[in-house]
Amino acid sequence: MNPPGWLVDRLPEWARSIRFRYTLLYSAVLFGLAAVVVAAIYLVLLMALRNQPVSAGRGLWCRYGECIRFLSLSEFERLVNSQILTKLRNYSFGALGVLFVASLGVGWVVAGRVLRPIGRITSVAREIQATDLSRRIELPGPDDELKQLADTFDAMLARLDAAFAAQRQFTADASHELRNPLAIIRTNVDVALADPHADPDDLRHTITVVKRASDRMARLVDDLLALARRQEPTLEFEPFDLGVAVTEASDDFVVPAAARNIVLDRAIAPGVVVTGDRDVLKRAVANLLDNAVRLAPAGSRVRLATGSEGDRAWIAVADEGPGIAPEDQPHVFDRFWRADKARSRADGGTGLGLAIVRQIVESHGGQVRLQSKVGLGSSFVIWLPVTAARVGGAVGPAGSLAAAGSPGSSAEGFSRPPGAPSPAPAPAPTPAERARTRPSFGPPPK
Amino acid sequence: MRVLVVEDEADLADAIARGLRREGYAVDVAYDGDEAVDKASVNDYDVVCLDLNLPRLDGIEVVRRIRADDVGQPTRVLMLTARDSTRDRITGLDEGADDYLVKPFDFEELKARVRALLRRDAGRSGAVLRVDDIELDSSRHDARRNGHQLPLTPKEFALLRYFMSRPGQVLSQEDLLEHVWDENADPFTNTVRVTVMTLRRKLADAGDGQPIETVVGRGYRLREQP
Secondary structure: OOOHHHHHOOOOOOHHHHHHHHHHHHHHHHHHHHHHHHHHHHHHHHOOOOOOOOOOEEEEEEEEOOEEEOHHHHHHHHHHHHHHHHHHHHHHHHHHHHHHHHHHHHHHHHHHHHHHHHHHHHHHHHHHHOOOOOOOOOOOOOOOOOHHHHHHHHHHHHHHHHHHHHHHHHHHHHHHHHHHHHHHHOOOOOHHEEEEEEEOHHHHHHHHHHHHHHHHHHHHHHHHHHHHOOOOOOOOEEEEEEHHHHHHHHOHHHHOOOOOOOOEEEOOOOOOEEEEOOOHHHHHHHHHHHHHHHHOOOOEEEEEEEEEEEEEEEEEEOOOOOOOOOOOHHHHHOOOOOOHHHHHHHHOOOOOHHHHHHHHHHOOEEEEEEEEEEEEEEEEEEEEEEEOOOOOOOOOOHHHEEEEEEOOOOOOOOOOOOOOOOOOOOOOOOOOOOHOOOOOOOOOOO | OEEEEOOOOHHHHHHHHHHHHHHHOOEEEOOOHHHHHHHHHHOOEEEEEOOOOOOOHHHHHHHHHHHHHOOOOOEEEEEEEEEOOOHHHHHHHHHHOOOOEOOOOHHHHHHHHHHHHHHHHHHHOEEEEEEEOOOEOOOOOEEEEEOOOOOOOHHHHHHHHHHOOOOOOOEEEEHHHHOOOOOOOOOOOHHHHHHHHHHHHHHHHHHHOOOEEEEEEOOOEOOOOO
């Protein structure tokens, strides 16, 4: 049913349609069947009736010198049969011709009816531009193959719509976040420039404010680029020692933590080798530590631990900060989400740190989980697939966080609130309730 | 003229306040929505510069509450926001904002828009106010009587501007304190009386007669020649 390409290209547009081909097929099948039936009837009759065209009889009857040829009765019979068969043949050809034309017409109409929903799907799909993905085909009628096709398109459009909306939201949020520090810079500079009597202290203050705002913009641009780059397949995977990388990442936080009188406890398990982009994973750990060191109250303890369990490695960061309310927990990994907008912005947060963590971890086939209780603190655990088996026994994140604490201090009620799932294998969540919606220390589903 | 700046970015709020104070406005600052509604319910502001995206109570809700409290002369609301979509503007204006400025903005434009909002109530169309022989150009910060420039301090300038936007009206000391001084002014000092006195002296030096008269027991009035 597929004609060669050169032929298709030469056909006029209407002759290239499925409707045309469908009509031809329908007509050919109907005509062929009819022709076979008619031919069969004709042949059967031809064999049943003796058929011999006779122009004149063979018998000769003479009287008074004149002779007339006459037909015998059987000859006469054959003559009649011959004429009937000829007529039958002619009528049959005529009828077949009419049938051929009629079958083309009926085929055209029927094909049109069958294909009408496809026309509708096409016209709606054509009307839907990238900017207006809100339209749907919404094909009426019974739940048949074409309706399923249209519904599939609708579902795809809904997904695209949601993706575009999320992208638009992200762009709007990003521009909003960039405009605020820009406004600070511009207004402060405008006000300082407009004052002819500004003294050095005023100018110094303005410069300090501008520096603060531009630092914030620089951090934001860094984070935005980090998010954008992670979306490209630019990760360089190679096996590396997780403990060494995490120690390196946390070294940068020893001084800032000490400055805020925060104790940074580290319990790094040696010899855990994972495959991934080393620098990128260090960034994820640094983001978690940055949040913890920035938001935890002065004098509290931030604990960092790594280890492995089965074929998965984990990195846990726990703080004794304000904690995250249960209704906020599903949002902490969203871009630009902040628990307390004013405070964390003043503290230098961009609202992107945890979104970057999630993106990095998921691009490594891992998951990040949060467990938090208001007033007690928050624990983030990154789970990564491990390549080489670790030497020695497995220790879960909760146990190591406890070990990271000072001797005698209990991690109970902190890293594992009463009633929370145990660190040992938790029931695998369905894909819908991914790690971010499920604060649990359990390993991710395989 | 009294202005409330509502903005959660302290560095921005303080700069706006500093710039507007230099223009002679009495400026208060609120750093979140709750504080803005509190201050607006206590003080009678002429203009509120309001950030749309605020912690606690968002800008739209603040406008609604300010509008619900409006008695007498309405408070003019200038929305400042980093969101520039048309829909955001429409929402802001529909909820009762009088004007809209997208961050980052030129501070000169902010000043011009504040002036324009203040003119709406005065029923004038230009930046220059004129009552008899007194002329005040708020965009150039210039006040003259009989063509002679008046050497006014920012507070005296603001006071004269308030008188000139309400010529012929009797304005009490409380009115003046409310609209020309900010919340840091001490209502128990005679700062209003002293500033009115110095303004009157400077006006008298530049022309004939005293345009600001005392209405005994009620306050002051800028005389308007019939």
